[in-house]
Amino acid sequence: MIEIDKITRLYNGVPAVDAVTMTIETGTVTVIVGTSGSGKTTLLRMINRLEEPSSGEVRINGESTLTIKPHILRRRIGYAIQGHGLFPHHTVARNIGAVPELLNWSADKISARVDELLTLFSMEPETFRNRYPGELSGGQQQRVGVARALASRPDLLLMDEPFGALDPVIRTRAQDDLRRIQKQLGSTIILVTHDMEEAIRLADRVAVMDSGQLVQHGTPAEIITRPATEFVADMVGRVERPLRLLSLVPVSELVEEGVAEGEALPVEASLRDALSACLWTGRAAVPVEQDGVLVGRVTFEAIRARARARAHP
Amino acid sequence: MNAKGSAGALSAPGILFAVLGLAAMLAPFMTLAANRIVAGDAIVAWRLAEPGVTLPGLLSLAAGLALGLLAAWPRIRMAGAALGLAGLFWLLMAGTPNLLAGAGEYARVSPAAGFWCLLAVFILLMSDALGNLAPGPLARAALLIAALAALTLVLWSGALSDLSIMQEYAGRKPAFIDAFVRHLGLAFGSLAIAGVIGFPLGILCHSRAQLRGAILPVLSFLQTIPSLAMFGLMIPILGWVGETVPGAQSIGIAGIGFAPAFLALVFYSLLPVVGNTVAGLSAAPPAAIEAARGMGMTQRQRLLRVELPLGLPVILTGVRIVLVQNIGLAVIAGLIGGGGFGTFVFQGLNQTATDLILLGALPTVMLALVAAIAMDILVDLVRTTPEATA
Numbered sequence: 087m088i089e090i091d092k093i094t095r096l097y098n099g100v101p102a103v104d105a106v107t108m109t110i111e112t113g114t115v116t117v118i119v120g121t122s123g124s125g126k127t128t129l130l131r132m133i134n135r136l137e138e139p140s141s142g143e144v145r146i147n148g149e150s151t152l153t154i155k156p157h158i159l160r161r162r163i164g165y166a167i168q169g170h171g172l173f174p175h176h177t178v179a180r181n182i183g184a185v186p187e188l189l190n191w192s193a194d195k196i197s198a199r200v201d202e203l204l205t206l207f208s209m210e211p212e213t214f215r216n217r218y219p220g221e222l223s224g225g226q227q228q229r230v231g232v233a234r235a236l237a238s239r240p241d242l243l244l245m246d247e248p249f250g251a252l253d254p255v256i257r258t259r260a261q262d263d264l265r266r267i268q269k270q271l272g273s274t275i276i277l278v279t280h281d282m283e284e285a286i287r288l289a290d291r292v293a294v295m296d297s298g299q300l301v302q303h304g305t306p307a308e309i310i311t312r313p314a315t316e317f318v319a320d321m322v323g324r325v326e327r328p329l330r331l332l333s334l335v336p337v338s339e340l341v342e343e344g345v346a347e348g349e350a351l352p353v354e355a356s357l358r359d360a361l362s363a364c365l366w367t368g369r370a371a372v373p374v375e376q377d378g379v380l381v382g383r384v385t386f387e388a389i390r391a392r393a394r395a396r397a398h399p
Numbered sequence: 400m401n402a403k404g405s406a407g408a409l410s411a412p413g414i415l416f417a418v419l420g421l422a423a424m425l426a427p428f429m430t431l432a433a434n435r436i437v438a439g440d441a442i443v444a445w446r447l448a449e450p451g452v453t454l455p456g457l458l459s460l461a462a463g464l465a466l467g468l469l470a471a472w473p474r475i476r477m478a479g480a481a482l483g484l485a486g487l488f489w490l491l492m493a494g495t496p497n498l499l500a501g502a503g504e505y506a507r508v509s510p511a512a513g514f515w516c517l518l519a520v521f522i523l524l525m526s527d528a529l530g531n532l533a534p535g536p537l538a539r540a541a542l543l544i545a546a547l548a549a550l551t552l553v554l555w556s557g558a559l560s561d562l563s564i565m566q567e568y569a570g571r572k573p574a575f576i577d578a579f580v581r582h583l584g585l586a587f588g589s590l591a592i593a594g595v596i597g598f599p600l601g602i603l604c605h606s607r608a609q610l611r612g613a614i615l616p617v618l619s620f621l622q623t624i625p626s627l628a629m630f631g632l633m634i635p636i637l638g639w640v641g642e643t644v645p646g647a648q649s650i651g652i653a654g655i656g657f658a659p660a661f662l663a664l665v666f667y668s669l670l671p672v673v674g675n676t677v678a679g680l681s682a683a684p685p686a687a688i689e690a691a692r693g694m695g696m697t698q699r700q701r702l703l704r705v706e707l708p709l710g711l712p713v714i715l716t717g718v719r720i721v722l723v724q725n726i727g728l729a730v731i732a733g734l735i736g737g738g739g740f741g742t743f744v745f746q747g748l749n750q751t752a753t754d755l756i757l758l759g760a761l762p763t764v765m766l767a768l769v770a771a772i773a774m775d776i777l778v779d780l781v782r783t784t785p786e787a788t789a
Contacts, residue, residue, distance in 0.1 A: 136693060160695030171690030175708050185694050234694075244693075 087112055088133070088242060088274065093142035095128050102128045104298040105142065110291070115268055115275045117285040119321060120295035126278045129295065130244055133276065134163045146241055161188055164243035168250040170231030172219040178204070178230050179215045185238040203233040206267060225256040232264065236273070245277040249284065261287050282321050286310070286330050294318050306334055328393045332357040337374055337384045340392060346371035346383040353381065357392065360384050410470035416524045420464040420483070423516035424457070428490060431498045434505040435563060435752050441511055447494030456493060459486030460517065467524045473531035480525035487517055492558045499561055507563035509754055536779040543772050563754040564761070567743075571758075574742070579762065581657070581738030585729040586766075589661055590721050593668030598714075600669075601676025602702065611677060618670035626731050629666065633659030634735060660737030664728060668721040675717025679710025711781045719774035726767040730759065 088110040095103040103125040110116050120126040131137040133144050135156040144151045151159055164185075172181050180187075182203055183196040191199075201211040207229040219227055228248065235243055248264075249257045265288060268275055279285055285292050286306045293303045294317070302314040310331045313319035322330060337360050338353040350373040351360055363372045364386045371385040424444055432439030444460075445453050463483025467476050491510060498508045534542070559565055568575055604611040624632070638654025641647050652658045683706050691701045707714075733741020743759030746752075 134693060157695045157697050160693060162695075165690065165693030167686060167689055167693065169686040171684070171686035171688075171693075173687050173691075173705055173709075174684065188695055188700070231690075234690075 087147060088276070089145040089148075090129075090133070091143050091145065093129070093132055093139045093144060095125075095132060095137060096140040101125075101140075101298045103132065103139075106295075106298075106300045108293060108300060108303055110274065110276060112274050113272045114290040115265075115277065115288055116291045116293060117289035118276065118278045118293045118295055119280065119282055119285045121280060121321075123297075124295040125298040126280075126295045127246055130246055130276060130278045133242070133244055134160045134165060136160075161185055161238065162241055164235035164238075164240040166232050166235040166243070166245045166248045168247040170219075170227045170251075172227060172231055172234070174219050177216050177218060178222070181219065181230060182234045182237050184234060185240075189238055191238075199237060203237060206270075207233050207263065224252060225260065228252055228256075228260055229263070232267075236267075236271070239271075241274065243273050243275045245275060247279055248277065250279075257284075264288065282323065283330075286333065294321060307331065310334075329358050329361075332361060332389065332393055335392065340384045340388045341374050341382040342385065342388065344371070344383045345380075346373045346385075348372060350375040350380060351384075352376070357384070357389050361386070361389050364389070408470060409468045410476065410527075412527050413468040413470065413476065413524070416467050416520050416527075417464040420460070420517060420520045423513050423520060424460060426513035426516060427511040428513040429494050429498065430509050430511045431502060432507045432509070432563075433503060435507050435567075435754060436750070439507070439509065442494070442498065444490055444513060447490055448497040452493045452497070453490060456486045456490035459483065459489065463521060463524075467528075473528045476528035477525060477532065480521045480528060483517070483521040483524070487514060487521065488553060488559075490514075491562070495559065495561045507566065507754070508561065509563040536776045539772070539779075540776050543769065543776070547769070564757050567752070567754050567758045571743075575758070578738060578740050578742050578759075581732075582726070582729050582740050582763070582766070585657070585661060585664060585732055585737065585739050586722065586725040586770075589664035589668055589725055590718065592661075592665050593672050593721060594718070596665075597669050597672030598676055601673045601714075602680065604673060604677050605680040605706075606698070615670075615674065615677070618673055621666045622670045626663075626667075626728055627734070629663045630660060630731050630735050630737075633663050637662065655736040657732075657737050660729070660732030660735055660739075664725050664732075667728060668725060671717045671720045671724070675720070676710075676714050679713030679717070680706045681710075682713055683709040712778050715774065715778045715781060719771060719778065722770045722774060723767050726763060726770060730763055733759070 090106055090108045090110075092105045092107050093103060094101055094105050106125075106129055108116075118126045118129060128137055132139045133151070135151060146162075173184070176184075179197065179200045182200045183191075186196045186199060200215065204211040204214055209226065209229060214222075214226070214230075219230065222230065228251070232245075232248060235245070249260050252260060261284060264275075267273075277288060286309075289306055291303060292306055292309045294301050294309065294314075296315070296317045302309060302318050304312075309318060310322050310327055313322060333356045335357045336353065337351055337355050337357060340357065340360075341353065346369065348367055348369055349363070351363060353374055353376045360372055364370065370387070371383045373383050374381055426443070427441030428444040428447060429442050430439030431442060444457060447453050459482050463479045463481075463486060466479025466482065469475050469479075491514065495508050499506055529539075529542075553559060554565075560569065600614065604614055621629075634654045637652055637659045641653040641658075644652075680702075687705060687709075688701065691705050696704065729737075729739045730741035730744055732739050733743070733745045740759040740763045744756050745759075747755030747757075747759065
């Protein structure tokens with residue numbers, strides 16, 4: 087459990103982060119969203135003490151981070167940034183093994199861990215181990231950057247706009263990969279972004295920052311349906327609101343008996359995907375399949391009812 | 400259309416070299432003088448000896464220039480340059496004994512403008528061809544060693560020992576070796592001291608902007624002092640130190656001699672060393688530095704594992720600048736009794752003996768050239784980061 091306790095950071099007497107208090111459960115993904123200058127990055131950087139708080143403290147599993155030397159603390163916390171920050175003169179293996187190397191792991195243990203992580207990120211170890219970052223595509227560099235942050239099995243992973251430099255197609259894939267890997271490893275992640283879409287896709291909890299203050303901290307559904315301030319409502323976007331909400335619900339929740347025409351959707355697809363399929367092909371219902379076997383259908387009517395029910399609880 | 404086609408087949412620099420080379424072949428190739436002081440008579444290349452002897456040399460010069468035209472085959476151009484250089488030395492070796500025969504006891508023969516221009520043309524042709532071949536650092540090192548070995552062989556064989564410059568050398572063998580050692584001592588010694596002072600200073604300047612703002616302008620100012628004035632300024636300063644500090648004179652610190660020359664060179668070396676160290680250390684991508692901090696590297700680990708390895712090529716480029724600069728500047732040391740090849744240059748100037756000047760100048764140029772090439776090879780070897788291929 088990570089407890090952020092009345093943490094404040096002043097620049098020339100002006101608070102960039104103003105008495106933020108927030109608790110983050112182990113094994114969850116918390117996404118901090120805000121516009122530029124909202125203090126979200128400063129808040130993140132105070133967790134591993136790249137910025138020193140002016141007052142307040144952060145406790146990781148009850149232990150104040152102020153009692154640990156900063157560089158020792160940072161070795162326990164994974165850190166991935168926009169533009170990956172890989173060392174251009176080191177191979178992929180050496181990059182991923184950087185923190186274990188700082189922690190004096192044995193060479194065998196490091197190389198086994200490197201191969202394990204490359205496999206986890208769908209990169210063939212034989213092929214990629216000895217390449218240099220300059221020889222990789224943007225998406226591959228970003229995956230190596232995240233793999234490096236995870237290498238020492240840190241208590242906590244901090245990510246600062248990790249997908250900001252990727253094109254939209256690769257970004258979506260990277261987000262899916264991160265969610266899959268996070269579930270698999272049970273990591274605790276705090277991620278900063280300015281993109282509400284990304285926040286809703288990835289988060290268990292969304293924290294919205296505005297002018298240095300934490301204005302709302304809740305589940306994506308709460309943020310969408312009950313925005314605490316005008317600013318949060320603007321961030322969510324009034325037009326996109328129902329669609330964002332539907333994107334949180336898998337079709338499995340609305341599957342009913344019956345048949346429908348046309349191409350089937352998998353049960354993991356969201357209601358937004360189903361709505362989109364209905365609108366695009368003019369169908370009133372779409373078939374749903376699980377592992378290639380038809381399990382029923384989801385109707386346009388049901389999706390509409392669900393969207394209304396959630397928006398006006 | 401024809402012009403376009405032929406321009407594609409012929410190398411533009413090759414055409415320039417051919418024109419310059421042909422013109423230089425018409426210029427005097429050697430001079431014959433009655434003694435080492437007077438001006439000599441100019442002799443063109445085809446009058447150096449019997450036609451049967453000069454013809455192979457002249458033909459290989461022409462063939463070398465012609466091969467240099469072939470843009471598509473840098474290897475052939477390279478061979479052309481080698482052929483041309485061989486022709487030059489052939490003519491030199493053939494001409495020397497022939498001209499000296501019956502010319503009197505004190506007669507001297509020297510290479511003249513034509514020889515030097517052709518030498519320059521073929522060396523430029525070779526470096527142009529090499530540029531196209533883009534050989535790796537190890538291949539370049541092998542070529543450098545081969546070229547030096549060939550030169551050593553020619554000099555050691557004695558085929559050129561009747562040339563005036565070699566006669567100057569023959570009369571001063573011990574002095575030459577002493578000057579060589581002194582020159583190396585001045586150039587490399589001052590570089591070593593500048594490195595010992597400059598690298599830590601550069602690292603400090605890198606981490607402290609205030610220090611950087613204070614130190615770099617001072618070093619830039621030192622660099623702007625004209626070299627003669629700098630050597631001259633050292634005389635009163637070190638003279639005073641030598642007389643007032645006890646024991647200073649016993650370790651060789653005095654107004655004239657090795658110490659003031661050495662110190663002046665150290666001052667000149669500091670700016671390139673410190674400046675390039677600072678530039679090299681800031682060459683690491685900001686995101687990599689941020690990541691290094693974020694993963695828990697200490698400042699020292701960041702320096703040793705990230706900043707230094709990434710900056711090493713730039714830092715070594717600074718060392719290269721200093722080395723080449725110091726080898727050249729060390730000549731001035733001859734003026735204040737610091738020794739080195741400058742001794743011959745200034746003796747030669749006083750005696751108006753051109754070949755004595757060359758005895759000081761040519762080894763200096765050779766030394767600077769070899770140092771520059773060797774350092775370039777070293778810079779390439781430490782550039783471990785492959786270029787992005789994506």
